[in-house]
Amino acid sequence: MKTFFKDISGFVALYVVNFVALLLLFNFLSIDADLKIVFYFFFLSLFFLFVWIVFRYIRNKSLYSNSLQTRRGDDIFGKGALASAVDEMLRSRDEENCARLSEAIKQQEEYKLFITRWVHAVKTNISVLGMVADEINDLDTAGVVKAETDKILYNVNMALNFSRSSSPENDFVIRSVDLEEIMTECINNYKSWFIRKNIFPSLDVPQKVVVKSDSKWLGIIFSQLLTNAVKYSEPGSIVKTGVITRGDEVEMYVSDSGIGIPLSEQKRVFELFYTGNNGRQYGESTGIGLFVVKKICNSLGYRITLESEPKKGTRVGIILKREI
């Protein structure tokens, strides 16, 4: 109703101005008109105005009603010229937006597929490099080649995880997962990296813990925390990992005694492309890993805790529910 009054207020104002101007003109020209005739004009014009307003209201009834947003379909606003025009405009804009959106979605899907295919192709090359590196006689050179091959694999996996993490729920396969089994597997995957950096892992799982989760994504989360810990630790140190059970909550943690994160940066480490001071100093940080971790945790409904003190170390915990 509000829209209606606003809409007609212009006409009413124009009518009033017009009428006053007419009276003033009569007065100015000193036309000696009969008061009855003036009233006749007044009532007649008022009557037409009224009829026109009622007609307009009926024609554009739905345009004035408040339930606009909920209605869909053809001629949302009615048959009137104004309503049809609005209908037409909205419909064409809607079509345009839909086309643009579906084009963007299609491109996004193609891009994701491209990343996946590309990563798979590169992994074949990495396999070859890894096997050939064993045949290099010069142990120093072999070490460098292996270390760099591992880094390529790490970065390539990061690309894949990032592209998958934009909608991880499409990819979830929820099953019963033994946490110790997954953590052991991840640690063993990084065996050569641990040994090369002279950093030692420990795994502390006091009792068997089985959660309902997606083993692949859980592995990606844990691997990311593990590689961060190794990356920012000094040779000779220990990376402690483990599981703590509290009621129906389970915490999976990775704790290192590495360089730590300043308090001012702790809030931002989960932001995309945020590398912080450590990243600038070490130059190997991409600001992607923890972002992906956060994203997956959000989708799975897990909480993340982070405690860190510069030069003392960092402890990251993922708090899972046993059942989700």
Next chain:
Amino acid sequence: MTRILIIEDDRQLCEALAGTIRQYGYEPLFTEGFDALDKQVELLKPDLILLDIGIPSFDGFYWCLKIRKSTLCPIIIISARDSSSDQVLALENGADDYVCKPFEKEVLIAKIRSHLRRCGDYSAETSGSFSEKNGLKIDLSRMELSFKGDNSPMAKSIVSHKEAIILKSLIDIYPGAVPRELILSKVWDSKNFVDENTLNVNIARIRKKLEEVGLPDSLETVRGYGYRLVIH
């Protein structure tokens, strides 16, 4: 000799795989092109098949199913696809195992061995399981360290699995030195991970075993590098 058929379209990977397979005492076979793979398998009669998913013509799943119809030999899929649905699909199409690229050489060999064992092939297990240099001998099948000097009787000592593995690499490389990293990776247990302590304990035990067979002070530390044997 046990023959392993490699079906993989990346030539470099084929060669690297073939090299590894030869190293462990198996004979690598290849296909000619990627058509009628099931017929080729029937002709070649391999003992085990390594199959890639992303091969030209039809994909690995298709061929796996076709090959499975005519033979019972173990098929291990090697693929870069790491999603669980791909692994499930592979196993449901008749594959026996799934290895994701890139893989550790040792893991692949261990899987090949375990599948061959299940088929009753122990040939590669016993060959190359002992090493001997200058009278010092380690026998992996008996877990036995023995030494016979020029003018001394034969002395024997029983060693643990880890000690045997370390001793084998020390003897193999003799008179060279084994880098610390290599020893660490050999004693890395997939259940209880290695640390400095594990290494030191193992080295101390090995020194003791060497003393028992009449070779005291024969395991030298090479500073900043690793360890080497000195047999007088």
